[in-house]
Amino acid sequence: MAVQKLTDEAKVLPDFSNDFSWLKDNLTTVRGFLQDADQQSPNNEGVKQWLEKGGTSKDIKERMRYIIEDVNKLKLLREVFPASDVSPSTSHSVERKKSYLLPSVHSVGIESKVDDMLRLLDNNASPIIAVVGMGGIGNSYLLQHVYHNVKERYDKSIWLSFSLSYSISTLQCDIASHLGLGQQNKSEGISHERAAELIHENLKGKRYLVVLDDLWEAREDLLSKLGLLTGDNGYCKILVSTRNREVCTILNAHIYEMQCLLEKESWSLFCFYAFKGGKAPNHQIEEVGRDIVKQCGNLPLAIKMVAASLPKTTMPRDWVRKLHRLKEVIIADDDQILPILRLSYFTLPARLKACFAFLSFFPKVEQINCEYLLYLWIGEGFIPAGEGQWEAAWDCINQLTNLCLLQQWEQYEDGPCCKLVNYCKSHDLLHDLAITISKENKCIFSVEEASKGENSDCCRILLGMKDVNDPPISERRLVWLRTLSLSQNWRITNIPGNLFTAMRGLRVLELSGTRISKLPQSLGKMKLLKILNLNGTKIEKVPECVRHLKSLLFLALPPRCKNLPVWINEVKCLQHLQCKGVTRMPKGISKLVALRTLRSDWLDLSSKGDRFMGPNDFVHMTQLQELSLDVNNEMDSRIEEGILALLVKMRRLTICNSIAKDLELPKKMAAMEDLESLIIWSFAVGSWICDMANLRELELKWCDCSNYPELQTMPSLVRLELSGNDSCKELPKAFGQRGPRRVYTPALPQN
Structure with missing residues (x-):
């Protein structure tokens, strides 16, 4: 595929023929060898030395640089190197396969440990309790169980996740967010000391629970710097998980020693993960399986990872081969868990390797929005373009989940439009592995390293949540840079005008959570840029440079940006447009025929001249999957005529009737067979809605829902909210008995 794409492009370049001939002759051979070497044991010294030698070969490197730079100059750089030839598994060939509400994790031996921790919490003599154990033993998992068991007992409950090099400012902001203090310490630019005082004042006299998860190292003044002083009363508890016993000494914490699983629990x-909860298919497989468990050292994470990656056959020789590789890896290193994780990584197909390593893009403390993660994968080129691209991307998430490299769940989010959101997260150790692998592949994670000039060949600079003041990037030619993330660095207020002049290959630019108010015009030269995230910035007007980003797929604007320019239709590849401050769309936006998500404020489509988008413009936007629509006096007839039925690919729809006239939701909307989320305000709803088999989330606000008893027949519904209707006093008793449902009925207004 790579050779064919270069062949097609080379036809228009007479002077490119010599370089292309060399590349064509060598690309297939080298790539084939690399794929073969990649599958060999990571401890094969011969392969390792060859790869290191190849990685430092100046001739190859300079030759490739010369060719790519020429292609760049002629605007012909494309996704010529697909990340994998592996096609999506047919067993997961659906666009979206989601777990139900919370991460589905099988656990053993956790109940007694939770009981132990609850008893310690009831002991007021121990304000700080530390769970200590080696990586992968389940320290964080235990605290998750405890936290969810007891958080309602306290006035405030706070969970803080630490990284190896944590930032006091970032942690203070996290605490402030939990306490409802907003961005006070950010907007005022106050000192660490004053921020700690504000936190302490807010917590004083309250019962609070704080979890410090995965704390690698601690200083004696850590708690005071965070405003967490436990001496105020006897009702404050701090729970710590750590791999370092010295942390317990510094914090003067009571130690709870985390033990490995018992042999029975390990098996x-x-x-559960190797045989889907059943038994081994034969005696030989069981014997090899028990040897594999021993090699995993009774560590839960290692057991899950290895079991999930075992061959799905009943041939003992296939399992013996896996056991031998496992023994080789462990013998080669004194650290038991990390080599096992590396082995699981090295057995992945090339595409999944790239997708997994890119999890390092997100700080460890973050839960990951699956939708955004998929856009990042697509933007980086891990998922080949073309029909079925989104199915292939979701398949990668599902495969990583099945291999225990990811956890998936859905979370109910409050806000102007409540909704279920898909999230995923990786275990702390796996996140560490992703960072290690990324560093080995020319990724930069530290401010100091980004400031140096000798790393001009780096491919990603990831400085999210690093508490930096200005973009710490030296003036150099970063022609290989594909991703730049400066997210959640609120001290950054300015982007230098020349920053992007040498970043011709940039695909992803993440600036959310910074305080920039404008972008330099040099950004407009980024012809390959696909992801631009400006959410949470101080930008009030869509920068003119965006007009020239012809490859842009994803654009997120801050709510303070109230209008879209008329030229927005020139960004023709756009699939995701987040502009929550916008209510009127310019007329030309209907030319964005690839648009999948239009995430705006309530969208007003009334016909007030030819400047703005009207209902008829939906005719061209048939790829739309998400929309919030406000129906006013000049649009009611369009709704009754069934204009919405054109949007057959819709997945999330919020629609509000803001006029006095009674309107009925048109039956033609039943054509939206893929609709998953429907939020309706002040419409009459017919019984036809019960036939929407894929609807998972339904909100009826001040709607005529006289047929509400029939809602119990909807097979996929997991969330229902009814409000503002006096005829609806309670749900039928049978509702929710047909499967796992989360039903929410708020208190009705009193007349």
Whole structure:
């Protein structure tokens, strides 16, 4: 595929023929060898030395640089190197396969440990309790169980996740967010000391629970710097998970020693992931399986990872081969868990390797929005373009989940439009592995390293949540840079005008959570840029440079940006447009025929001249999957005529009737067979809605829902909210008995 794409492009370049001939002759051979070497044991010294030698070969490197730079100059750089030839698994060939509400994790031996921790919490003599154990033993998992068991007992409950090099400012902001203090310490630019005082004043006299998760190292003044002083009363508890016993000494914490699983528990966990909870198919497989469990050292994470990656056959020789590789890896390193994780990584197909390593893009403390993660993968080129691209991207998430490299769940989010959102997260150790692998592949994570001039060949600079003041990037030619992330660095107020002049290959630019108010015009030269995230910035007007980003797929604007320019239709590849401050769309936006998500404020489509988008413009926007629509006096007839039925690919729809006239939701909307979320305000709703088999989330606000008893027949519904209707006093008793449902009925207004 790579050779064919270069062949097609080379036809228009007479002077490119010599370089292309060399590349064509060598690309297939080298790539084939690399794929073969990649599958060999990571401890094969011969392969390792060859790869290191190849990685430092100046001739190859300079030759490739020369060719790529020429292609760049002629605007012909494309996704010529697909990340994998592996096609999506047919067993997961659906666009979206989601778990139900919370991460589905099988656990053994956790109940007794939770009981132990609850008893310690009831002991007021121990304000700080530290769970200590090696990586992968389940320290954080235990605290998750405890936290969810007891958080309602306290006035305030706060969970803080630490990284190896944590930032006091970032942690203070996280605490302020939990306490409802907003961005006070950000907007005022106050000192660490004053921020700690504000936090302490807010917590004083209250019962609070704080979890410090995965704390690698601590200073004696850590708690005071965070405003967490436990001496105020006997009702404050701090829970810590750590791999370092010295942390317990510094914090003067009571130690709870985390033990490995018992042999019986380890085998039970292994069977769940290797045999889907059943038994081994034969005696030989069981014997090899028990040896594999021993090699995993009774560590839960290692057992899950290895069991999930085992061959799905009943041939003992296939399992013996896996056991031998496992023994080789462990013998080669004194650290038990990390080599096992590396082995699981090295057995992945090339595409999944790239997708997994890119999890390092997100700080460890973050839960990851699956939708955004998929756009990033697509923007980086891990998922080949073309029909079925989104199905292939979701398939990668599902495969990583099945291999225990990811956890998926849905979370109910409050806001102007409540909704279920898909999230995922990786275990702390796996996140560490993703960072390690990324560093080995020319990714930069530290401010100091980004400031140096000798790393001009780096491919990603990831400085999210690093508490930096200005973009710490030296003036150099970053022609290989594909991703730049400066997210959640609120001290950044300005982007230098020449920053992007040498970043011709940039695909992803993440600036959310900074305080920039404008972008330099040099950004407009980024012809390959696909992801631009400006959410949470101080930008009030869409920068003119965006007009020239012809490859842009994803654009997120801050709510303070109230209008879209008329030229927005020139960004023709756009698939995701987030502009929550916008209510009127310019007329030309209907030319964005690839648009999948239009995430705006309530969209007003009334015909007030020819400047703005009207209902008829939906005719061209048939790829739309998300929309919030306000129906006013000049649009009611369009709704009744069924204009919405054109949007057959819709997945999330919020529609509000803001006029006095009674309107009925048109039956033609039943054509939206893929609709998953529907939020309706002040419409009459017919019984036809019960036939929407894929609807998972339904809100009826001040609607005529006299047929509400029939809602219990909807097979996929997991969330229902009814409000503002006096005829609806309670749900039928049978509702929710047909499967796992989360039903929410708020208190009705009193007349």
